[in-house]
Amino acid sequence: xxxxxxxxxxxxxxxxxxxxxxxxxxxxxxxxxxxxxxxxxxxxxxxxxxxxxxxxxxxxxxxxxxxxxxxxxxxxxxxxxxxxxxxxxxxxxxxxxxxxxxxxxxxxxxxxxxxxxxxxxxxxxxxxxxxxxxxxxxxxxxxxxxxxxxxxxxxxxxxxxxxxxxxxxxxxxxxxxxxxxxxxxxxxxxxxxxxxxxxxxxxxxxxxxxxxxxxxxxxxxxxxxxxxxxxxxxxxxxxxxxxxxxxxxxxxxxxxxxxxxxxxxxxxxxxxxxxxxxxxxxxxxxxxxxxxxxxxxxxxxxxxxxxxxxxxxxxxxxxxxxxxxxxxxxxxxxxxxxxxxxxxxxxxxxxxxxxxxxxxxxxxxxxxxxxxxxxxxxxxxxxxxxxxxxxxxxxxxxxxxxxxxxxxxxxxxxxxxxxxxxxxxxxxxxxxxxxxxxxxxxxxxxxxxxxxxxxxxxxxxxxxxxxxxxx
Ligand SMILES: *[C@@H]1O[C@H](CO)[C@@H](O)[C@H](O)[C@H]1NC(C)=O
Ligand SMILES: *[C@@H]1O[C@H](CO)[C@@H](O)[C@H](O)[C@H]1NC(C)=O
Ligand SMILES: *[C@@H]1O[C@H](CO)[C@@H](O)[C@H](O)[C@H]1NC(C)=O
Ligand SMILES: *[C@@H]1O[C@H](CO)[C@@H](O)[C@H](O)[C@H]1NC(C)=O
Numbered sequence: 001x002x003x004x005x006x007x008x009x010x011x012x013x014x015x016x017x018x019x020x021x022x023x024x025x026x027x028x029x030x031x032x033x034x035x036x037x038x039x040x041x042x043x044x045x046x047x048x049x050x051x052x053x054x055x056x057x058x059x060x061x062x063x064x065x066x067x068x069x070x071x072x073x074x075x076x077x078x079x080x081x082x083x084x085x086x087x088x089x090x091x092x093x094x095x096x097x098x099x100x101x102x103x104x105x106x107x108x109x110x111x112x113x114x115x116x117x118x119x120x121x122x123x124x125x126x127x128x129x130x131x132x133x134x135x136x137x138x139x140x141x142x143x144x145x146x147x148x149x150x151x152x153x154x155x156x157x158x159x160x161x162x163x164x165x166x167x168x169x170x171x172x173x174x175x176x177x178x179x180x181x182x183x184x185x186x187x188x189x190x191x192x193x194x195x196x197x198x199x200x201x202x203x204x205x206x207x208x209x210x211x212x213x214x215x216x217x218x219x220x221x222x223x224x225x226x227x228x229x230x231x232x233x234x235x236x237x238x239x240x241x242x243x244x245x246x247x248x249x250x251x252x253x254x255x256x257x258x259x260x261x262x263x264x265x266x267x268x269x270x271x272x273x274x275x276x277x278x279x280x281x282x283x284x285x286x287x288x289x290x291x292x293x294x295x296x297x298x299x300x301x302x303x304x305x306x307x308x309x310x311x312x313x314x315x316x317x318x319x320x321x322x323x324x325x326x327x328x329x330x331x332x333x334x335x336x337x338x339x340x341x342x343x344x345x346x347x348x349x350x351x352x353x354x355x356x357x358x359x360x361x362x363x364x365x366x367x368x369x370x371x372x373x374x375x376x377x378x379x380x381x382x383x384x385x386x387x388x389x390x391x392x393x394x395x396x397x398x399x400x401x402x403x404x405x406x407x408x409x410x411x412x413x414x415x416x417x418x419x420x421x422x423x424x425x426x427x428x429x430x431x432x433x434x435x436x437x438x439x440x441x442x443x444x445x446x447x448x449x450x451x452x453x454x455x456x457x458x459x460x461x462x463x464x465x466x467x468x469x470x471x
Contacts, residue, residue: 029129030102035102036096052068066085164212165190
């Protein structure tokens with residue numbers, strides 16, 4: 001804090017100057033700003049006569065007269081061609097001098113001199129230090145990946161006075177170098193370089209260059225994103241280990257990280273050209289129909305200006321698809337199974353209602369429903385049993401059931417729509433296919449009938465349902 005130092009200097013040295021001229025021994029100013037060099041003539045007894053006031057720069061050297069004030073002859077600034085200097089309030093007791101638009105060259109010792117009678121010349125000196133705010137900048141250094149440390153970022157605090165300080169912050173492992181250059185104008189340029197092993201992982205990482213200087217209110221923080229150039233890093237993705245004969249659409253993706261960007265991709269099979277049924281489009285390889293032709297090693301080669309890199313993958317063509325189901329498949333299957341159960345329940349209820357209606361018709365009873373004979377409880381129990389025992393073939397399928405009312409048909413249609421299978425065709429397991437076929441039946445009624453299918457497949461379905469229910 002310049003002002004603190006300044007006050008400290010002033011109070012300590014003002015006492016030491018045991019005479020009539022009072023100045024601030026040390027003054028700090030900023031380049032481009034205004035500074036005031038204070039100077040008073042103190043004469044409590046008023047027995048000294050001042051005849052002239054003069055400011056001299058570099059009194060022990062060049063002795064350059066800057067400003068003269070004489071009550072008779074006026075005020076003069078001998079060397080001030082740009083009108084940067086003037087007395088704040090020219091008088092014989094106050095010689096304070098104002099300097100505008102400070103230059104680095106204004107730095108130096110200024111002597112405030114009073115010509116008096118009878119005591120002769122009296123003077124006091126001020127040390128004016130001109131501080132220069134550094135111009136800060138930072139940038140990444142373009143480097144190619146490698147194994148030994150090199151400068152990856154540079155930060156500069158140019159033309160500062162006193163020299164600025166630079167520190168680095170960030171998670172990039174490395175060291176900083178510091179270089180100070182003295183400029184002709186008395187300022188210093190500080191250059192710091194950050195050294196790190198330029199691995200491809202550093203590409204895009206950021207470093208903070210923090211510049212501190214007494215002319216800066218708060219440290220200047222410069223964010224620098226590192227740029228490391230490296231040849232492509234290639235991985236082939238998308239192989240699900242389930243390329244079976246006649247599978248429609250199988251694909252591979254060439255996943256590449258590179259800086260600069262990839263300029264071209266090339267695909268190979270067993271080190272040579274691709275078979276006819278295989279299409280390569282940039283980073284994507286597509287097989288429309290899997291045959292034994294694609295049983296082999298596929299390679300993707302990506303190039304950028306730094307080189308080319310190849311990754312390979314062995315494709316095994318299976319005679320039959322793998323049976324293992326994925327978790328997602330199980331969940332989707334579970335949902336479908338739940339819908340199937342719901343459909344069966346609704347069907348059962350409908351059958352039950354229809355049976356009631358039929359029995360009503362059989363009795364020919366015109367009385368309100370409340371007076372009907374007790375519902376065929378036995379039938380309900382039987383139905384429930386039937387459900388539990390998975391023996392739907394025993395359900396007495398009344399012909400009347402097929403003549404469902406419009407309302408009921410709509411209900412069924414809604415359910416059927418809801419249960420339409422969604423998702424990837426390829427992922428559809430044989431079981432799901434079965435479910436899908438099952439739901440494709442034109443008449444919702446068939447859902448009930450379909451349920452009564454041969455034992456083995458039915459078993460499978462139930463097994464699967466319970467699995468799904470627990471998910
Ligand atoms: C300037 O000097 C005159 C005469 O010495 C004095 O009356 C006046 O108060 C001074 N003004 C300032 C701003 O010091
Ligand atoms: C003036 O002040 C500066 C900064 O405090 C110091 O480096 C320099 O030595 C001083 N000059 C003289 C002549 O005392
Ligand atoms: C940093 O500098 C130290 C000592 O100069 C050296 O041992 C170390 O390997 C350097 N680290 C890096 C990342 O350059
Ligand atoms: C497919 O390739 C594997 C080796 O990757 C080989 O063991 C197998 O016999 C090949 N199958 C056919 C049908 O060519």
